[in-house]
Amino acid sequence: MKKILMSGNEAIAEGALRAGCTFYAGYPITPQNELIAYMSAHMQDKGGVFIQAESELAAINMVFGASAAGARAMTSSSSPGVSLKQEGISYIAGARLPAVIVNIMRAGPGLGNIWPAQSDYFQATRGGGNGDYHCIVLAPASSQESFDFMRLAFNLADKYRNPVMILGDGMLGQMMEPVAVNSSHKLSPVSYKPKSWALTGCQGRKPNIVKSFYMREGDLERANLILQNQYQAIKKKEQRFEGLLLGDAEIILVAYGSMARIAKSAVKFLRSKGKKAGLIRPITLWPFPTDIFKELSRKRKRLTFLAVEMSYGQMVEDVRLALEGKARVEFFGRSGGGIPTGEGIIKKCMRL
Amino acid sequence: MGKIYSHPESLRNLPTHYCPGCGHGIAHRLIAEVVDELKIRGKVIAVAPVGCAVIAYDYWDFDCSEAAHGRALAVATAIKRVRKNNIVFTYQGDGDLAAIGTNETIHAANRGENLSVFFINNAVYGMTGGQMAPTTLLSQKTSTTTKGRDAALHGYPLKISEMLALLPGVKYIERTSLHAPQEIIKTKKAIKTAFLNQINGVGFSLVEILSPCPTYWGMPPKASLDWIRDVMSKEFPLGRIK
Numbered sequence: 001m002k003k004i005l006m007s008g009n010e011a012i013a014e015g016a017l018r019a020g021c022t023f024y025a026g027y028p029i030t031p032q033n034e035l036i037a038y039m040s041a042h043m044q045d046k047g048g049v050f051i052q053a054e055s056e057l058a059a060i061n062m063v064f065g066a067s068a069a070g071a072r073a074m075t076s077s078s079s080p081g082v083s084l085k086q087e088g089i090s091y092i093a094g095a096r097l098p099a100v101i102v103n104i105m106r107a108g109p110g111l112g113n114i115w116p117a118q119s120d121y122f123q124a125t126r127g128g129g130n131g132d133y134h135c136i137v138l139a140p141a142s143s144q145e146s147f148d149f150m151r152l153a154f155n156l157a158d159k160y161r162n163p164v165m166i167l168g169d170g171m172l173g174q175m176m177e178p179v180a181v182n183s184s185h186k187l188s189p190v191s192y193k194p195k196s197w198a199l200t201g202c203q204g205r206k207p208n209i210v211k212s213f214y215m216r217e218g219d220l221e222r223a224n225l226i227l228q229n230q231y232q233a234i235k236k237k238e239q240r241f242e243g244l245l246l247g248d249a250e251i252i253l254v255a256y257g258s259m260a261r262i263a264k265s266a267v268k269f270l271r272s273k274g275k276k277a278g279l280i281r282p283i284t285l286w287p288f289p290t291d292i293f294k295e296l297s298r299k300r301k302r303l304t305f306l307a308v309e310m311s312y313g314q315m316v317e318d319v320r321l322a323l324e325g326k327a328r329v330e331f332f333g334r335s336g337g338g339i340p341t342g343e344g345i346i347k348k349c350m351r352l
Numbered sequence: 353m354g355k356i357y358s359h360p361e362s363l364r365n366l367p368t369h370y371c372p373g374c375g376h377g378i379a380h381r382l383i384a385e386v387v388d389e390l391k392i393r394g395k396v397i398a399v400a401p402v403g404c405a406v407i408a409y410d411y412w413d414f415d416c417s418e419a420a421h422g423r424a425l426a427v428a429t430a431i432k433r434v435r436k437n438n439i440v441f442t443y444q445g446d447g448d449l450a451a452i453g454t455n456e457t458i459h460a461a462n463r464g465e466n467l468s469v470f471f472i473n474n475a476v477y478g479m480t481g482g483q484m485a486p487t488t489l490l491s492q493k494t495s496t497t498t499k500g501r502d503a504a505l506h507g508y509p510l511k512i513s514e515m516l517a518l519l520p521g522v523k524y525i526e527r528t529s530l531h532a533p534q535e536i537i538k539t540k541k542a543i544k545t546a547f548l549n550q551i552n553g554v555g556f557s558l559v560e561i562l563s564p565c566p567t568y569w570g571m572p573p574k575a576s577l578d579w580i581r582d583v584m585s586k587e588f589p590l591g592r593i594k
Contacts (some may be wrong), residue, residue, distance in 0.1 A: 203394030
């Protein structure tokens, strides 16, 4: 199979194009600039629309419009820019539009710096904008997954008419790795339901309205309950994770994205020293893969979970919620440009 | 004798939620009449604003999208780029188009998006209770300028149509009014021109419509119309701007 050396940012862009994305709007921000550049270079050749927007606000609202018109639409940015997009993401969720939003996280708060971080986890998984809503959040850990997950992201967005966020970080976005460009075709074909709700002009049918505004008493509550019921279904059906050496593990590291790559190397080293370590790598951050945590803590006593993050402890809260106090949970993390090293993780595990 | 008057197909036969003497109902109807006359009802996609006209889609009988406050031209840009054969228009108030959405307005215009924009200027925020708008006249009293708009404190009425006319991407701008029957006829002609420009691929077209808001001007409906004629249209002169 043909392999191409690509950065995570380029792999996301190419993966999106091959997943049938026909609309991209974005605004430059480091460390995701290769993504917007790739889209500008290739989108028009494929007959799609590329717009360099005047702001993040405009970009996400363009995605709203393109999706309302029936296109597979996406935008990308990095942390401060994704904060600006939250208004639009809330409207997209409220209007039940499919869309894909990529966040190649950098360190914050504020302007922060351009080093990799995972400190937007709360914003990504809790909603981020106003109102009761969730994005489905996928966390790729390699250029290959960056490529593959775009098809999954668009399919989930269309299936549930819900925004999907790809949550990566500057390390993932910048790192170059070989990508097998045909592999995603096996995972899930480009297939989406006809969008009978889309704005195409009302010729031969009743007019369609795309909206999130419900003034009459009870209407908004009914609309909200449709979303909430759907979120329950998503929680049941869409939990995804990768497990490593969980069979006999006593210390289970929990890490996502590029942090999981470092955690994986720490697990291998710990095993070589006779320490029974394992790894859970959440692939969906929302829905969080709670079932595997519940299953392990039900079957086995005296387990220790160590959440490792490029933040000061965000995902660890979901680990605790999943375990409901039934296992010990520890945390190891750095942020602001600091990255937990394999050595640091190993030392932490040795002290547990 | 043939039928010379009927309810537009593109306008649902409903009472509106607008205050007595408000101009929105007239503007909605003019757009509906032009859509019918151009036989584009099946191709039209409207983008409604946030403001008093947020539920314009309850009255128009064609495809509509909401947009977040100020973002109508970003939403419309994408709809038109995705669906080049549809006729896409935005309907926006002064706060939407000229305050919170100024950036989206200027850049959609500067890109020369092939869109029709209907800009309702009533010099006040209506839906939220009559606050100062970017287009509020000097000395005009609003709930946030209770002593009247003071240039030293609040700046000047924003002439965004004249600003937009400077941009090469903008092909047509006209300011009209709803204060008298002949002005309403001119408004309808301008709306038709804006749609025809889009149909013919001419490019960005905007009609600014001076529209009465008796409730928040604190005037009876007839006095509001006279105020447009005697005061507001002196600050915002009527006619072709570009």
